[in-house]
Amino acid sequence: MENINALKPRPTTTIDKVPLFQKAAFGSGHLVNNLLPGALGVFSFFLITAYGIDPAIAGLLAAIPRFFDALSDPIMGFISDNTESRWGRRRPYIFAGAILSAILFIVQWQMFEENGSTYNFWYFLTFSILFIFANTIFSTPLIGFGYEMSSDTKERTRLMGIANSVGQVSWMIVPIFWVLIANKDLFDSQADGVRTLSMYVGFACLFFGILPAIFCKENDVSDADSKAKITFKELKNNIVILWNNIKNMTKNLPFMRLCGATFLVFNGFQMVASFSYFIIVFYMYKGSYEMAGTVPAIFSILGAFATAVLIIPIVSWLANKYGKRNAFIISTFISIIGYILKWWGFVVVDENTAVLFNDVVLQIGVVKFSLEMPIILLLPIPFMAFGLGGLFTLMMSMTADVCDLDELRNGLPRREGTFGAVYWWMVKIGQSIALALGGLVLSLVGFDAGKSVQAVETMNNLRIADIIIPSLTAGLAVWIMWNYSLNEERVSKIKKELQERRAERKMKLNK
CATH class of the missing domain: 1.20.1250 (Growth Hormone; Chain: A;)
Structure with a gap:
């Protein structure tokens, strides 16, 4: 391991500290980010037992939306990175995405056995794809939001620690869904249990999902001139920029190590x-x-x-x-x-x-x-x-x-x-x-x-x-x-160099 003594503690400045209330609000977003896929995993089991959908078809219902998910994530990340608005580049998407995700999560589970497996297949597939897009609008900017809330490397760990602790609450709740849905004293059928619980999950996710957008503060150091223009006219150019960005990420060895690990x-x-x-x-x-x-x-x-x-x-x-x-x-x-x-x-x-x-x-x-x-x-x-x-x-x-x-x-x-x-x-x-x-x-x-x-x-x-x-x-x-090379000392040096570079850029723009 590297020399631990070299990692001298550096005090976190006031401007780099994220207030505890904002950390908790950001954590509430992670609670939603865990609760929605956790509940989806449990509820999907009942596509077979409650709605009579063939297991192979149920597998397709799980796989097809994931394809759209894989395509939409980098696009949404690029859009939020380059957005200019009076409310910031992340918060409008988090707010709208939380509402849309909650509504569509509820709607996709409002199926009835008497409609038949064919109707239910197309109904669920349609609203699952819409839900995936809505969830991407919420979750992708939320993740990026967390990366920019502090420029202090140690405060980032504290922030992510609290966010992940709050997110774990979801995994204390999700296993209970199995017990509730199968309880005949609560619901007339498993399908009734899924329909009802989806409403509770949806409303909870709506409430907790909008909190980061309302209470967390953005720290966008990018100026409008450096951002791509998010218009249909610039679609082709933006695709090229996004592709080049992804290629650059593959050359970023520390990031590749993080992804691999x-x-x-x-x-x-x-x-x-x-x-x-x-x-x-x-x-x-x-x-x-x-x-x-x-x-x-x-x-x-x-x-x-x-x-x-x-x-x-x-x-x-x-x-x-x-x-x-x-x-x-x-x-x-x-x-x-x-x-x-x-x-x-x-x-x-x-x-x-x-x-x-x-x-x-x-x-x-x-x-x-x-x-x-x-x-x-x-x-x-x-x-x-x-x-x-x-x-x-x-x-x-x-x-x-x-x-x-x-x-x-x-x-x-x-x-x-x-x-x-x-x-x-x-x-x-x-x-x-x-x-x-x-x-x-x-x-x-x-x-x-x-x-x-x-x-x-x-x-x-x-x-x-x-x-x-x-x-x-x-x-x-x-x-x-x-051999991960981006240690705390190197991050501190990079931070200092970036601050100097931004100050020079600001001076040139003000001239």
Whole structure:
């Protein structure tokens, strides 16, 4: 690792500090950014069981909108980077996008079984594509907004830490949707549950989604002369500019390292994300969904809770004490320990297994939620949480630093929106690949969800894959980041040079 003593603490100036209220408002946007895709993932399962859509067709309904998503993200990033308005270049899109996303999320789920699978297919596909565009209008400027809220490298980490902690609340809520939708005391049918819950999700996202646009302050250092003209007349020229911007990003080695490390850590985790559910049900509880109960949901909720409350603050402290690269390496190594500990955490449950909150049931109205949890299953959770908890807190902060390097090399306008779009585009593409490979691994180990009892060899192989895959990808990510060169001292020098360059530019314009 680099010389830690070289990373001397530099006080954050008042102008670089983001007030806590603004950090919380920005975090509320990240809550929406997590809640919408999380709810979409749960609700999409019921396209098959509640609306009778063929599984292969349901797969198309998930895949086709992603194609439009991949195309629209960089375009929206470019548009927001080059927008000139009295309200700023990000806030109008965040405000409008939050409203449109919320409305379209609700509308896309207002389907009825009696309309038939063909009608429901086209209805859902149409509104899914519209929802994807609306969500892009919201989320892409939001990500770019976060990169420009402070020019201080340490304050960026604090901002992203709070934003990701707030965002984790979504992953404490999403697993509960499974319990609510299937509750016959609440809803007449699963379809009724989906329709109703989509309204609650939509209205919550509308409220929290507009808060960054209202309360967060933009810090746009780009002047109008440096920005492309966003008109249909300039469409061809703008496409060329966007393409050149993306090519320049591929030459930005620190950014490519961030993208590569994120691709490996996140998608290694995603590839095996469903394995924990299958291992809990088919190994720990011997194929009994009834006995497993809410254990898989609580396992996920506790992971999100530990990430938000415990891990992200620790990672933020590590980053500002020892440097972001070092914090990433440390947190990723700790996550590998967590993956390995799953071998001892996932145990066959019998009468001798120590259970936390045995026979304790939380009841809210007519909803009953069992809190039973094998104590040993808690073992890997805080260690594993360092993986994603460290990843996005640090990578989003480091991407903001990369935007400084890009301005130094390529000038204005600042391209935070485009960087954010390209970064998350790679995440989304990787996620699609990871989900496909996860299914392939399940097939290779011989797993058959139609059987209540799986072969011992199958479950052992699945448990080994559940450990080796994310550990290997995390190790490769550490290797990629080992020579990451954009440390805190270099970022401080770039910041100073940019300030001098901007001052000179301002003087010339005022003459």
